[in-house]
Amino acid sequence: MTSYEPTGSGRVLHQPVTARYPELPGKVAVITGAARGMGARFAAGLATRGVDVVAGDINGEAMTATAEELNAANGSLEEKPGRIVASTVDVTKPEEHLALARRAVDEFGRIDFWVNNAGIFPFAEVADISAEQIRATLSVNVEGVLFGAQAAAAHLRPGGAIVNMSSVSAVRVRRGRGAYCSSKAAVAHLTESLAVELGDQGIRVNAIAPGYIDTEMTRWIQDDAPALAKALEAVPLHRIGSPEEVFGVLLFLLSDSARYVTGHSIAVDGGSRHV
Numbered sequence: 167m168t169s170y171e172p173t174g175s176g177r178v179l180h181q182p183v184t185a186r187y188p189e190l191p192g193k194v195a196v197i198t199g200a201a202r203g204m205g206a207r208f209a210a211g212l213a214t215r216g217v218d219v220v221a222g223d224i225n226g227e228a229m230t231a232t233a234e235e236l237n238a239a240n241g242s243l244e245e246k247p248g249r250i251v252a253s254t255v256d257v258t259k260p261e262e263h264l265a266l267a268r269r270a271v272d273e274f275g276r277i278d279f280w281v282n283n284a285g286i287f288p289f290a291e292v293a294d295i296s297a298e299q300i301r302a303t304l305s306v307n308v309e310g311v312l313f314g315a316q317a318a319a320a321h322l323r324p325g326g327a328i329v330n331m332s333s334v335s336a337v338r339v340r341r342g343r344g345a346y347c348s349s350k351a352a353v354a355h356l357t358e359s360l361a362v363e364l365g366d367q368g369i370r371v372n373a374i375a376p377g378y379i380d381t382e383m384t385r386w387i388q389d390d391a392p393a394l395a396k397a398l399e400a401v402p403l404h405r406i407g408s409p410e411e412v413f414g415v416l417l418f419l420l421s422d423s424a425r426y427v428t429g430h431s432i433a434v435d436g437g438s439r440h441v
């Protein structure tokens with residue numbers, strides 16, 4: 167049955183994605199920016215499908231609390247869930263990615279998947295955005311992906327997969343998002359470069375390009391009813407998406423069903439890139 171939950175200013179479909187891939191249990195994933203939002207949803211969804219997860223976030227305290235909560239919730243599952251291990255990581259620091267990778271190998275003996283999910287979104291017109299905000303955006307959103315891919319490439323084996331978080335902002339310009347849009351366009355391009363180079367190692371690299379998704383990152387627009395209504399005019403499905411709906415695509419990209427898919431950005435945006 168389809169169930170919608172009101173968010174105060176729109177409707178979000180939180181119904182769980184039911185797809186299961188029998189090849190996933192026993193695999194190991196690293197996810198950055200997993201203390202909340204989509205990263206937390208990805209960790210939860212993979213763990214319920216038997217994938218062990220090293221979940222990293224710059225907010226170590228929140229990451230630990232999230233991992234404890236998700237592991238406890240998985241305790242009652244019939245099928246053996248994967249374990250979520252919390253770790254502190256600042257994705258702007260290459261050495262912290264290497265430590266995250268080491269943690270995964272120490273805990274679980276291998277790494278199969280790496281999800282470069284951490285990102286920041288400053289809302290400011292080009293005339294107003296500070297140099298500090300610009301540098302932080304490019305550092306977290308672009309360098310963070312590149313450093314993550316370097317750490318992943320050192321550990322992933324043939325059949326391994328990297329997924330980067332881009333955005334509809336990579337291809338659609340909106341006011342107040344110059345630094346963010348350009349950073350996500352860089353992620354889309356970087357995904358293609360990485361796919362070409364890491365293809366030699368049998369590693370696939372893809373990106374997901376979400377539109378408006380129900381997380382803290384979009385709280386500002388969800389709490390502004392007129393702004394949200396205007397934004398949803400440019401979304402053919404006329405609603406924002408849920409983290410679960412992005413997870414469904416992540417699941418596919420990590421699965422064997424996507425084994426000949428590399429170098430692509432898959433939009434999960436209710437069609438908004440066409441409007």
Ligand SMILES: NC(=O)c1ccc[n+]([C@@H]2O[C@H](COP(=O)([O-])OP(=O)(O)OC[C@H]3O[C@@H](n4cnc5c(N)ncnc54)[C@H](O)[C@@H]3O)[C@@H](O)[C@H]2O)c1
Binds near residue numbers: 380384
């Ligand atoms: N929410 C959306 O509508 C939307 C749309 C398109 C793309 N995205 C992208 O999806 C990804 C996840 O977004 P979200 O909505 O879940 O965001 P969110 O703000 O809810 O969560 C982001 C997480 O990243 C962490 N983080 C920030 N800087 C970090 C750093 N330097 N090192 C490690 N962790 C760091 C934060 O602490 C937070 O837990 C981001 O890359 C974002 O740009 C989001």
